[in-house]
Every structure is written in C-alpha cells, then in structure tokens.
Amino acid sequence: MLVARSAALFAVAALFEIGGAWLVWQGVREHRGWVWIGAGVLALGLYGFVATLQPDAEFGRILAAYGGVFVAGSLAWGAVADGYRPDRWDVIGALVCLAGMALIMYAPRGE
Incomplete structure (x- = not known):
C-alpha cells in the first residue's frame, strides 16, 4: 500500500512540476502572457x-528518485502536449531512469 501511495504522489508531483514548467514555457516562449506564467508558478x-x-x-532519496519520474x-x-515523438533511445533512457527510481525508493533496506 505504501508503494502505491508513493507512486501516486510521484505522479501528482510530476503533473504539477512538469505542467508548471510547461505553463511558464508557454507564457514566456509562446508569448501567452502573465496568466500562464502565474499558473505555472503556482x-x-x-x-x-x-x-x-x-x-x-529522506529528502535526498525522494528527490533523487523523483528525478526518474521527471525524466519519463x-x-x-512532450508527446501529449506538444506532439514530440520520443525515439527508442528516449524510451530506453526513460525506462532506465524509472528502474533507478524504483531501486532508490523501493529496494529492501536492512535499516
């Protein structure tokens, strides 16, 4: 149950971080204005x-593991919002990052 909760939180965090960065990008680079930028900052x-x-x-563990979620x-x-088509190396790299996330976050520890 903790793994499912953690994975869901990673997904929500990614939605806010990547979505926020995309909104700022749209506001600045695509000249959509301050409302988009403000929504992104929020x-x-x-x-x-x-x-x-x-x-x-552990802050360091969570942020390091989240890096894999962020990459994927x-x-x-980019594929959904901007029509970017990842190539096989993008996909393989993302899978490697997600495997690293799983190791960092969910490996059994003898602590």
Whole structure:
C-alpha cells in the first residue's frame, strides 16, 4: 500500500512540476502572457508541497528518485502536449531512469 501511495504522489508531483514548467514555457516562449506564467508558478509551488507527502522521510532519496519520474514524465508530456515523438533511445533512457527510481525508493533496506 505504501508503494502505491508513493507512486501516486510521484505522479501528482510530476503533473504539477512538469505542467508548471510547461505553463511558464508557454507564457514566456509562446508569448501567452502573465496568466500562464502565474499558473505555472503556482503549479510549481504545489509540486514542492506534494513532494513533502511522500512516506519516506529522506529528502535526498525522494528527490533523487523523483528525478526518474521527471525524466519519463517530461517525455510523455512532450508527446501529449506538444506532439514530440520520443525515439527508442528516449524510451530506453526513460525506462532506465524509472528502474533507478524504483531501486532508490523501493529496494529492501536492512535499516
């Protein structure tokens, strides 16, 4: 149950962080204005809050593991929102990152 909760929190965190960064990008690079930028900044702040809800207490472990989710999520977001088509190396790299995330976050520890 803790793994499912943790994975769900990672997914929500990715939605806020990647979505927030995308909104800022749209506001600045695509000239959509301050409303988009403001919404992005708000989403990025929510990402920081969601990260604190992880069941593990180690900040470094959570942020390191989240990096794998961020890599895979960013490629997926680009494919859905911007029509980017990841090639096989993008996909393999994302899978390697997700495997690293799983090792960092969910490996049995003898602590």
